[in-house]
Amino acid sequence: MTINNKTMADLERKAALSLTDTERAELTAQMNAVLSCLDVLRTCPDCPPAEPSATCTLRTDQVLPSADRAAVLTNAPETDGTFFLVPRTVE
Amino acid sequence: MNQLFDLTALELARAIARGDVAQSDVIQGSADCIAVSDKLNCFTAISVSDPIAATPDSSLSGVPMAVKDNLCLAGTATTCASRMLRDFIPPYTAAAVEKLLCAGAVCMGKTNLDEFAIGSTSETSFFGPVKNPWNLEYSAGGSSGGSAAAVAAGLVWYALGSDTGGSIRHPAACCGVTGMKPTYGTVSRYGLVSYASSFDQIGPIARDAADCAAVLDIIRGHDRRDSTSLPGPYPSLSAQLTGDLRSVRIGIPDVYFDEAVDEPTRCAILSCADALRRRGATVELCRASGLEHAVHAYYVLACAQASSNLARYDGVRYGCRAEAAHDVQDLFVRSRSLGFGREVQRRILLGTYLLSDENYDTYYKKAVAVRHQVEGAFRALWHSYDLLLTPVFPGPPPKLGQKTNDPVALYQEDRYVACANLAGLPALSMPCGMRQEGLPIGVQLLGPRMSDGAVLNAAFAFQQETDFHRRHPPMFGLGGDAE
Numbered sequence: 001m002t003i004n005n006k007t008m009a010d011l012e013r014k015a016a017l018s019l020t021d022t023e024r025a026e027l028t029a030q031m032n033a034v035l036s037c038l039d040v041l042r043t044c045p046d047c048p049p050a051e052p053s054a055t056c057t058l059r060t061d062q063v064l065p066s067a068d069r070a071a072v073l074t075n076a077p078e079t080d081g082t083f084f085l086v087p088r089t090v091e
Numbered sequence: 092m093n094q095l096f097d098l099t100a101l102e103l104a105r106a107i108a109r110g111d112v113a114q115s116d117v118i119q120g121s122a123d124c125i126a127v128s129d130k131l132n133c134f135t136a137i138s139v140s141d142p143i144a145a146t147p148d149s150s151l152s153g154v155p156m157a158v159k160d161n162l163c164l165a166g167t168a169t170t171c172a173s174r175m176l177r178d179f180i181p182p183y184t185a186a187a188v189e190k191l192l193c194a195g196a197v198c199m200g201k202t203n204l205d206e207f208a209i210g211s212t213s214e215t216s217f218f219g220p221v222k223n224p225w226n227l228e229y230s231a232g233g234s235s236g237g238s239a240a241a242v243a244a245g246l247v248w249y250a251l252g253s254d255t256g257g258s259i260r261h262p263a264a265c266c267g268v269t270g271m272k273p274t275y276g277t278v279s280r281y282g283l284v285s286y287a288s289s290f291d292q293i294g295p296i297a298r299d300a301a302d303c304a305a306v307l308d309i310i311r312g313h314d315r316r317d318s319t320s321l322p323g324p325y326p327s328l329s330a331q332l333t334g335d336l337r338s339v340r341i342g343i344p345d346v347y348f349d350e351a352v353d354e355p356t357r358c359a360i361l362s363c364a365d366a367l368r369r370r371g372a373t374v375e376l377c378r379a380s381g382l383e384h385a386v387h388a389y390y391v392l393a394c395a396q397a398s399s400n401l402a403r404y405d406g407v408r409y410g411c412r413a414e415a416a417h418d419v420q421d422l423f424v425r426s427r428s429l430g431f432g433r434e435v436q437r438r439i440l441l442g443t444y445l446l447s448d449e450n451y452d453t454y455y456k457k458a459v460a461v462r463h464q465v466e467g468a469f470r471a472l473w474h475s476y477d478l479l480l481t482p483v484f485p486g487p488p489p490k491l492g493q494k495t496n497d498p499v500a501l502y503q504e505d506r507y508v509a510c511a512n513l514a515g516l517p518a519l520s521m522p523c524g525m526r527q528e529g530l531p532i533g534v535q536l537l538g539p540r541m542s543d544g545a546v547l548n549a550a551f552a553f554q555q556e557t558d559f560h561r562r563h564p565p566m567f568g569l570g571g572d573a574e
Binding site: 003008011018019023031033041044045067068071074077078084086088 | 179180182315319384402405406408420421425427428431440443444453457458496499
């Protein structure tokens with residue numbers, strides 16, 4: 001089995017998710033089924049790096065208006081009117 | 092049924108422009124239908140935008156449309172059908188939506204989808220599944236199921252969707268409408284909520300290829316706000332719809348025309364090939380190698396990109412925030428666990444696994460190599476063929492609930508469509524037949540990068556020969572009243 005309880009606990013920590021025992025058992029089984037299907041990729045030969053088919057164009061470095069602060073803060077669960085608020089990080 | 096609903100978007104726009112019909116009557120007719128379409132569950136929000144006076148040459152001015160609810164519309168909730176973004180109201184509008192509104196489009200609302208566009212049956216939505224207008228027991232396909240169902244049911248004349256691994260083409264085929272994923276980079280992704288950024292592309296779902304071309308002519312173009320946006324040029328696609336396929340070579344790749352394809356789908360595609368031949372094309376079965384593992388590579392790369400893109404949802408700047416967190420890390424974990432549904436969590440965890448130190452070479456690097464191999468395989472095919480013809484999926488659309496707990500079966504069905512996303516190709520799905528049980532059959536056309544006009548012209552030619560795109564479910568133009 002590729003993913004066991006210990007692996008899953010590690011993945012949850014890395015992905016900042018927390019599953020119940022029932023969810024963990026179900027997702028572990030499903031993810032192992034998907035991974036055994038993806039294992040066919042192991043047999044594929046490596047190939048040398050190729051030029052990317054989609055190219056990113058860098059913008060010129062130019063100051064432009066940004067989003068309106070008040071409008072952006074409207075969607076935040078908690079703010080002080082200027083900044084986003086989170087639980088205290090330093091005691 | 093109001094006869095207006097039988098018109099295509101282009102025909103309706105011309106009728107409005109001539110004064111044959113008042114724009115206000117058209118909008119009211121659409122709103123009336125949407126108001127009684129609850130059983131389809133294809134809208135997450137109904138909100139009619141104020142019509143903007145468009146430039147006189149705008150081909151779709153005044154026509155009601157809808158927008159998939161992962162595209163931002165300033166001042167209107169953009170939920171991605173997720174509890175995570177249930178209350179998110181974006182302060183800006185997606186580039187593609189903005190262009191349509193400036194061209195006189197009237198947005199009737201936001202359409203339902205798989206949560207964060209992750210899925211292919213539109214069943215993972217926080218708001219419940221979208222139903223297929225042809226048969227309410229079946230899925231509308233996904234992830235743009237709401238957009239496809241709304242067009243198929245005649246609630247709007249066209250809709251925007253997004254396609255990461257078939258999410259426009261699959262629901263279009265399930266619902267018997269025409270949907271197009273354009274060449275990657277030709278439509279700005281600015282304002283599209285990201286799922287897998289190297290695949291995501293916005294495109295139209297409409298009643299026929301001519302309407303798709305008209306929508307794309309408006310929304311295509313370079314946008315400095317999207318770093319993958321192509322500089323162009325962008326010649327008119329509508330002008331390329333001649334219906335003439337003389338000297339066009341079309342291949343049917345054997346790898347996508349195998350024993351998995353059921354008899355009704357096989358027959359419909361062969362009939363489609365005959366119709367294309369009548370328009371002058373040569374169509375033949377062809378050998379294609381190097382495409383076998385495309386869907387496996389797609390799932391590795393899509394999950395990896397999803398796990399990265401969805402890391403931004405942490406309950407701090409926007410989105411769902413859990414109560415009673417005792418520190419910042421606990422806030423992240425509780426908010427994400429509360430806000431994301433099961434399928435999204437599965438993909439994030441898979442992506443995290445595939446990107447981890449110990450698995451990166453085994454899966455991610457191999458998938459990148461396969462992606463290059465797939466691009467090479469297509470380049471080889473373009474030496475002999477101008478376009479390819481394939482199924483969209485191999486059998487009937489899934490029944491609701493049939494495959495929700497079998498991710499492997501669901502993922503495997505994406506193999507006919509995900510290859511186009513891996514290589515950034517333009518690909519279109521259109522109705523080409525009907526199953527005995529009264530459900531539409533779709534066929535896919537795909538071509539080289541930037542051959543969007545040729546793909547659309549082949550679809551246009553087919554639709555000149557046939558009337559599958561003019562067939563509608565019984566509830567068409569009536570909301571849900573006919574069922």
